[in-house]
Amino acid sequence: MGMKALVRKVLREIGIREERLNLQWASAAEAPLFVRQITDFTRQMKELGPLGEAEGLSPEELQERLAKGLAVVSDRNVRVSYGNAAKAVRKDGIWTSEHIDEIIINKTAKSLDKALAA
Numbered sequence: 001m002g003m004k005a006l007v008r009k010v011l012r013e014i015g016i017r018e019e020r021l022n023l024q025w026a027s028a029a030e031a032p033l034f035v036r037q038i039t040d041f042t043r044q045m046k047e048l049g050p051l052g053e054a055e056g057l058s059p060e061e062l063q064e065r066l067a068k069g070l071a072v073v074s075d076r077n078v079r080v081s082y083g084n085a086a087k088a089v090r091k092d093g094i095w096t097s098e099h100i101d102e103i104i105i106n107k108t109a110k111s112l113d114k115a116l117a118a
Contacts (some may be wrong), residue, residue, distance in 0.1 A: 002089065002104035006082060006112075009105060010072050013116050014065040017054055019044060068116075075115040081108045 008018040022041045026034040048054040052062035072078060085107035089100050 002082075002085065002100045005101035005104050006108060007073065009112065010069050010116075013112075014069045014072075015055055015057070016051075016065060016069070017048060019048065020051065071118070072112065072115040075111065075118075077111040078108060078115050081111040 004021065004023045007021055011018045011021060022037075022044075024037050026037060052059065055062070057065065082104065085104045088103050088107060092099070092103070094100075
């Protein structure tokens, strides 16, 4: 849950539509749910068009932004702050997606901002 919030924030910051990430869970016993999720996501991606097109980016600019995003999520300080946020989530014991996302975003804000500025 929290990883989705973190990656969506990075996507927004580098100018990639955050709708391009869809993280949902389905167990092996939920085949119809899984098929519906994949079908819906595929339809949404077809509507958006190729990566970079909906964002109005040239192939070169897209590559630069994706490299920036990878550098941000690979940044040691971002990874450490994410780990600390995960510990805070476990300590709180509140497992709603809203609460988890709030903690992840708040605890990683400074390190994300610093990595994005680099």
